Amino acid sequence: MAGSLKVSPLLCSHKGTSQEAACLSNPQGAITLVGKEKYGVETYSYRFDGSNGRNPSIFFREKRVLDGFDDEYGGVVVNPEKLPFNTNVFASILRSSLSIWRREGKKGIWLKLPLEKCDLVPIAVREGFQYHHAEAGYVMMTYWIPNEPCMLPANASHQVGVGGFVMNDRNEVLVVQEKHCAPELVGLWKLPTGFILESEEIFTGAVREVKEETGIDTEFLEVIAFRHAHNVAFEKSDLFFICMLRPVSTEIKIDDLEVQAGKWMPLMEFVEQPLIKGDNMFKKIIDMCIARVGKRYCGLSVHKVVSKFDNRLSSLYYNVVDHQTHGCSTSYT
């Protein structure tokens, strides 16, 4: 959806603008001249007549700007491949780049600094850059130039977890005991769960987690429900999708690293566990899964769709009710 691509003021202070004066006041003379070959920065010259009519003189000044490309929102994405390694050189080029970008009316500046160029981080901070997000190998820094509310897009805000409800034809549920779990959960037989991987689908993530933890092969049927919780890790939020899966194998082979034990547990024995029975959320989730098996509940099935707007094949999850039977369109067995 367009909404997913829309810029957002989240996580963005106006530090960039408050730094303008400092940047504008930087004496141009302080900038050392370097060639683009050596440091991979675009150089260009312009010429103007500094005479006042009495003392005519013509001189040249060279301005340097960091290599990069314009984004569709009037910003600049700096090319991380062509960043100078020398911190002094970087400092002066970054300063002159900011004054050039400001004069050109640029808005958001994106500066991606790989781990091996971490020495440039303090320089960027001193010029008024802030952190935007980071992955293992890099930190992305941003600078908002305009004197108006920052419109840079938001950093990722959520982790996505999946849980698999897998029941065989003997009414036994696939359950595990986790190795690394909170003290209050020790001994609990629970559904296999985990985080989805980068760019992984919810339905494939659920199937993968079940396979990894228990060795059981499954087919995804539906998302039964999802839970939204906040301040789970690093003040981030958490979306957890309970998926109904159909088993296509029977032999359990647990992953010793993550899982303490795994087994097929009679449904009634599973729900009678005090920790499940006494917990509003777990009880509700299991009730829905049981209702789904009995076709008294419809979850969301996944449908691959392409939108013209981004030409992206994405997954649309929605409810398909069979209007003849008023039951779910996909049967469990």
Add this chain to the structure above:
Amino acid sequence: MAGSLKVSPLLCSHKGTSQEAACLSNPQGAITLVGKEKYGVETYSYRFDGSNGRNPSIFFREKRVLDGFDDEYGGVVVNPEKLPFNTNVFASILRSSLSIWRREGKKGIWLKLPLEKCDLVPIAVREGFQYHHAEAGYVMMTYWIPNEPCMLPANASHQVGVGGFVMNDRNEVLVVQEKHCAPELVGLWKLPTGFILESEEIFTGAVREVKEETGIDTEFLEVIAFRHAHNVAFEKSDLFFICMLRPVSTEIKIDDLEVQAGKWMPLMEFVEQPLIKGDNMFKKIIDMCIARVGKRYCGLSVHKVVSKFDNRLSSLYYNVVDHQTHGCSTSYT
């Protein structure tokens, strides 16, 4: 769910372990001694007899470790308040801390470096730390000590967007034209959309976005469907929830910063827009919204639940079907 709290190997290379040799080989003598008052680092001494029986001698050695606390996974969370500002001091204390933590069998080390302590980033990288995530004011760095696969939890992987389908009793849909949008979307009358804010609920985010963009007050009814797309921004994924809202005010007042125009548009006129009509995804979404208004579709309503395991009040979204009417439990009007 416990799954949401489970540690995950996502985004974690074994760089930490590959750096072990380097860290272990650091000569202890290289560490300068500092008092805790001055740099806010915990200091302690131990004493041992270095004699071989022939040349008895007793000497002292001082070891320093960064202030912090143990996490529940056998790791250490360094206290950002007590980090030394001096880079040389930090380098030596970090090195000695790592060798102490290693000897103590610690696992993951969490080092949060605020913007004002950005000078410490290159030092941490040289000691083998990687970036984990970052927000405007800080970067979180990690180091995995054990010689086994890294089990540090994942960084946030998703952005969450919401869109509001709002129809009045004259069968008019609340639509907007966006100011900042992709060229192919110019002129399209679309549903109000946006990102949810940090720790914001999906249902409140949808109501807020509609209010901000159009000035219309609404009540949340249901999540109709959601879309999962990948590599949307910074290689992150995107979850977009289409929400059905009931309007409780009529007068439109658009937000000039984000929105070009807004109006109540006859439903048929809205769906007949070539950009909607010709797009599989948009068409399907609108069809579901219309079906929901006619009670031929059930979305997911929100229910507040507390789980004993984290004592957190969270939102559980699921389908409630009225078994008398086989219709949705919540009526639109």
